[in-house]
Amino acid sequence: MVDTFFHWLLATFLFNPIQAQIEERLRTAGASIQIVEQVQSCSTRAAPALVRKAxxxxxxxxxxxxxxxxxxxxxLDVVAAELPSCRAPIEAIRRQPAA
Known part of the structure; x- marks a missing residue:
């Protein structure tokens, strides 16, 4: 029961907002499909480490x-802190002019 509540709290207040902001950033960045896929993969791969840290x-x-x-x-900084290999695609997103 406590475990379920903890996972709900993390999903509601940490992962969902992070994912929503990343998706918004990607949508407005005008980045290439390859960069978008890399950043989305990074956020997915970072989830287990973020759960553990939380x-x-x-x-x-x-x-x-x-x-x-x-x-x-x-x-994006939260994701990059957990997966340093994601810093390059994240920086590529930041360098994109807004669409």
């Missing part, structure tokens, strides 16, 4: 949720 560090979880929700934390 379960181990409640302060990180709270500050990340608040930061993403308030717009002070870029969700």
């Amino acid at each position: 379960g181990e560090d409640w302060i990180w979880t709270a500050t990340t949720i608040i930061g993403v929700a308030s717009g002070t934390t870029d969700p």
